[in-house]
């Protein structure tokens with residue numbers, strides 16, 4: 352007999368684990384989450400929070416989204432990625448990033464009801480964790496995962512209470528390993544990984560200092576410092592990152608991975624801070640320092656039987672593009688509703704197989720992207736004549752040559768501009784953030800080909816209702832005049848059917864099939880004098896179906912199926928589609 356029973360045990364209270372627990376509790380599923388430490392993240396590692404992650408928070412409730420917005424630095428402050436010799440020194444160039452360029456901003460506004468923001472992990476985790484615990488999650492801190500065994504009906508996990516030293520067991524239907532980049536759950540499952548750990552070395556230096564005079568006139572979250580030596584190890588370049596404007600900072604500086612990691616003493620931390628800020632008299636209040644390695648590694652299978660891995664446990668990569676915590680939260684959004692449906696008996700256990708089918712390709716994509724982004728600093732170094740050598744005087748001369756009045760210097764300036772603009776693949780890659788499309792048994796094709804991406808798929812989001820894609824956001828209107836996003840009509844743990852005038856038979860069919868399957872299906876009819884109106888015509892343009900057609904939207908906002916017109920037998924069609932998606 353196990354000491355404790357629950358439906359889902361989650362190991363880890365990082366963005367992945369806390370989000371999953373919050374979503375499970377919101378769906379009314381008994382769950383327990385453990386963390387080997389006594390509290391949540393103690394360093395503000397993740398911060399760039401993209402629209403898709405914010406949509407998950409919005410799905411958890413307007414209060415959750417509002418709290419995140421309240422604590423975040425707004426998008427306007429994120430914008431001018433600065434490349435400089437030091438904060439006090441010469442500026443080499445800058446680019447508008449994270450959706451702050453007017454053209455990019457328009458795309459952001461058109462794509463989502465949410466805004467990108469800068470929310471340090473030290474704020475994000477407590478929001479998610481509090482949401483989970485207040486809605487029913489049983490959380491145990493200072494509790495370490497040791498091992499598990501699974502059988503046909505469930506998983507028995509052994510944990511250690513780090514306060515008493517004693518061990519105890521938890522019996523659950525499912526186990527989720529959200530235990531980070533050194534995941535013991537993943538290791539014990541023996542899941543296959545591709546790639547390499549430890550391809551570069553970085554040190555983090557967290558400190559307080561008022562740097563307003565160097566930055567307030569060019570607000571950004573990232574100030575990239577190009578000095579001789581900046582191209583060694585790490586994330587590609589020296590970085591002074593805003594944590595709180597403009598008095599809390601995190602410096603990321605590389606070290607040679609072939610050497611042992613440096614001991615980041617207060618003296619070394621102060622020296623690096625002074626060097627990157629460019630103020631030899633700078634006094635800092637050091638809050639912490641540590642070293643970490645850059646990884647390039649992802650799981651090609653994220654589950655075995657009743658045990659799943661998510662977040663950094665499955666995808667291990669540098670912070671470039673700011674994808675880690677965002678993708679971790681989205682892994683949770685994908686898995687939580689599936690677990691909830693299975694636990695509630697509304698879906699067969701086969702539904703869970705779609706988790707790895709849908710998320711492992713994303714793991715591969717984001718790890719590859721993040722590591723490529725490091726490599727794409729190369730042309731900037733090249734344009735500046737930073738050759739990775741140790742002759743700092745020569746490098747400085749190369750860098751300064753760009754100011755000369757010679758054809759060579761003009762070519763150098765042009766190369767530098769191009770190389771910096773190319774960094775949009777790291778700092779303004781909206782498509783990477785928003786274009787996730789799934790192909791799995793939890794999606795039923797309507798026989799249409801996947802629409803091609805007309806623009807660069809890494810840079811631009813391409814909305815479509817092609818089954819497997821995320822439901823496009825447009826604003827529609829309640830009869831009261833209240834504006835709501837199409838995403839707000841869906842989600843919150845349930846399937847939703849969207850149709851228009853002439854599609855009322857779909858609504859009836861949803862009632863019939865929902866009752867048959869014991870599955871709540873929310874329905875919305877959109878059109879003039881209907882509960883939801885499309886005054887702008889945006890929905891008519893975005894839906895890619897006729898008025899009497901329908902879309903079935905999964906709880907995670909992805910389109911499960913669509914019918915362009917009214918089917919001859921809507922009940923039979925819905926039954927076929929839902930039974931297939933739910934593995935029943």
Ligand code: FDA
Pocket residue numbers: 362363364365366367368385386387388396397398399400472494495496497529530531532534535555603643661662663664669670672673674675676677678679
């Ligand atoms: P995470 O590592 O956060 O959490 C793991 C959890 O498991 C912890 O609670 C831990 O205590 C627990 N745990 C581990 N082993 C355990 C055991 N045996 N028993 C019990 N508990 C155990 N991402 C992003 O989206 N935007 C960004 O801007 C950045 N920026 C950034 C900057 C820097 C400098 C770094 C180093 C990283 C980022 N990231 C990022 C990445 C981001 O921090 C990372 O991807 C997420 O924290 C991953 O979340 P997880 O929940 O998967 O793991």
